[in-house]
Amino acid sequence: MKIRIFHTGTVCVSPSLPFKDKEKDPNPVQMTLLSSYGRRNRVWLPVSAYLIEHPRGRLLVDTGWHREISPEGKYNRFAQVKHMGVGHFLLNQGVVPQGEALVEQLAAMGIQPKDIDYLILSHLHTDHASGLRQFTDAKRILVSREELDDTKKYAVRYAARMWKGVKFDPFSFEETGVGPVGRSLDLFGDGSVELIQIPGHTSGLTAVKLNGGGKFVLLFADGGYAKKSWEELIPPGTALDEKQAFHSLEWIRQMSMNEDCLASLANHDPDVRPSEIVLD
Ligand SMILES: [Zn+2]
Numbered sequence: 001m002k003i004r005i006f007h008t009g010t011v012c013v014s015p016s017l018p019f020k021d022k023e024k025d026p027n028p029v030q031m032t033l034l035s036s037y038g039r040r041n042r043v044w045l046p047v048s049a050y051l052i053e054h055p056r057g058r059l060l061v062d063t064g065w066h067r068e069i070s071p072e073g074k075y076n077r078f079a080q081v082k083h084m085g086v087g088h089f090l091l092n093q094g095v096v097p098q099g100e101a102l103v104e105q106l107a108a109m110g111i112q113p114k115d116i117d118y119l120i121l122s123h124l125h126t127d128h129a130s131g132l133r134q135f136t137d138a139k140r141i142l143v144s145r146e147e148l149d150d151t152k153k154y155a156v157r158y159a160a161r162m163w164k165g166v167k168f169d170p171f172s173f174e175e176t177g178v179g180p181v182g183r184s185l186d187l188f189g190d191g192s193v194e195l196i197q198i199p200g201h202t203s204g205l206t207a208v209k210l211n212g213g214g215k216f217v218l219l220f221a222d223g224g225y226a227k228k229s230w231e232e233l234i235p236p237g238t239a240l241d242e243k244q245a246f247h248s249l250e251w252i253r254q255m256s257m258n259e260d261c262l263a264s265l266a267n268h269d270p271d272v273r274p275s276e277i278v279l280d
Contacts, residue, residue, distance in 0.1 A: 001054045018229075047267070049131075051111075054193065066132075073096070102134075123147050127268075147202060192211050224266050225269065
């Protein structure tokens with residue numbers, strides 16, 4: 001199986017969002033542009049997505065930004081507010097240069113949304129679900145039931161307009177003993193693709209573990225923001241459940257240090273460059 005890593009533009013956040021500021025311990029509002037704390041030292045991080053060429057089909061993990069946030073490929077405040085609403089814009093801004101929206105990068109490779117067999121959403125926060133309406137033709141769009149429940153329970157954390165008209169295929173984790181809370185789904189029943197619940201950042205946050213030739217690649221989404229997150233056990237600055245987020249991070253650390261781990265990738269790690277990994 002082949003794993004292609006894409007960067008689909010960038011997201012701008014307070015540095016305390018990826019890495020918890022233990023002294024200040026700011027709340028989510030303090031991390032927005034509304035607060036002087038939130039305006040300080042903001043950082044631009046990549047927004048990744050992944051294409052997996054698997055013998056059973058073509059898988060995509062996350063969608064990155066929609067072209068709508070940057071109609072001209074440049075920073076556009078008004079377009080973003082229109083696309084995600086002012087609340088989300090205050091927390092994270094984005095840019096997607098021309099040709100870098102996921103759908104555009106795939107088109108350049110000759111792949112259309114209808115050619116995607118499984119689109120897997122790690123979770124439904126704006127920078128992961130923004131491009132969804134560009135992929136309505138994907139054959140199946142998978143999201144965990146826990147994540148869908150969160151979008152109703154904590155609606156303010158999501159921009160539901162991003163999946164207007166999108167038909168989800170909700171999946172349930174099973175009690176497999178795999179993962180930080182022992183819940184996962186073996187997608188094809190052959191152990192090659194495991195969707196693993198790593199709750200904390202959101203309840204339904206899903207890591208994707210790809211197994212082949214005795215090795216594995218772990219895509220841990222926003223379970224941590226970089227290698228140093230698990231190396232130094234630095235939790236993200238916001239989590240729905242901080243205790244769970246830390247427990248999931250400990251599990252990510254354990255998996256990442258496993259000698260069979262070929263790569264362990266955070267979605268927003270600037271040190272992870274667009275590239276291809278072969279796993280056979
Ligand atoms: Zn994210």
